[in-house]
Amino acid sequence: MCNLYSITTNQAAISALFRVVNQYVGNLAPMPGVFPDYMAPIVRNGAEGRELATARWGMPSSSKALMDATKKRAEKLQAKGKVVDFKELLRMEPDGGTTNIRNVKSKHWAPWLGVENRCVVPFNSFSEFNKAEGGDVWFALDETRPLACFAGIWTNWTSVRKVKEGETTNEPLRVPHDRTER
Known part of the structure; x- marks a missing residue:
């Protein structure tokens, strides 16, 4: 898994592809560079169906x-x-969090492997660092960079991300209001 991806597709396209019933993202601006610890969109299962929300990239x-x-x-x-x-x-x-979950057999990940913590992470392209190539090498499904997704897991958690900020809670942002599209 990479540590850099882009999501430049609009939320209407994300909602259509993943059959989202509730959106909690407000305005979703194009994100040409999403790094660990950044907020970015996810699609997860909610009580009423699929939800488009934003979450911070990283798990405890x-x-x-x-x-x-x-x-x-x-x-x-x-x-x-x-x-x-x-x-x-x-x-x-x-705790900057862990961004790559390579060993799902580890007991550390067991609490979050159920359906309730699964999500997909929409993206248009991702990069892998390649020293021989002089930096990031970008990959996409094709030249048009169509919408795709990574499998992911999510959870709410409280930790110290940065000492000067103290404890913060990582939870998907919910921005429900009268004008939220459904």
């Missing part, structure tokens, strides 16, 4: 990854002679 990191990162940070702070409250340091450890 494993407890092992967070523990390892916290230990490393604690060691650096202790080397500077600072007193460390490890429990608080762990609670506030930045």
